[in-house]
Amino acid sequence: KAGVTQTPRYLIKTRGQQVTLSCSPISGHRSVSWYQQTPGQGLQFLFEYFSETQRNKGNFPGRFSGRQFSNSRSEMNVSTLELGDSALYLCASSLAPALSANYGYTFGSGTRLTVV
């Protein structure tokens, strides 16, 4: 079966612009999470969506937002881009149907965003 698909793979944007990244989870997975990876901060959690609802959010400014559609595909948006937003953005999907279930995450290939 197809894995987690992220588009686009690479993006170059200018400071002040906004960007939208897309993630299609593994078929049947309803939980989608987003992570930011930078050399200085490592991997940090952005948010998690399940059945179109944001269940958890990390410590990022309001410029970072996301949503999930009825087919479980998710998008994240970053507005008013700053140089520090340059990073690899990774999306993960999980089968976990309930909060207490213990299921692993599968990651996409990521979107590498460069802000100039």
Place this chain on the structure above:
Amino acid sequence: GIQVEQSPPDLILQEGANSTLRCNFSDSVNNLQWFHQNPWGQLINLFYIPSGTKQNGRLSATTVATERYSLLYISSSQTTDSGVYFCAVEALRAGNNRKLIWGLGTSLGVNP
């Protein structure tokens, strides 16, 4: 919150050598995964191992949940094993707040 520490931070091996990577965590977990990140950034899931031992080819992993550590063993290393190995956990007490907490990784280089 839960802390994850990985050691060593860097490791250089000669092809064919064996190695052990360690992950310590500061609280009880209901999920622990080992990932290999390749040079293109792809995170490849190696093991989902909140407890016990698993093996997959030349790789094996053991998690001792009561002592809050996990080990990843790489035997007969190959140049293709190079990359960064991450340990990530989900805290048992996370409840509604599901998220992975990551170590800083072990950067492995295997020389031919």
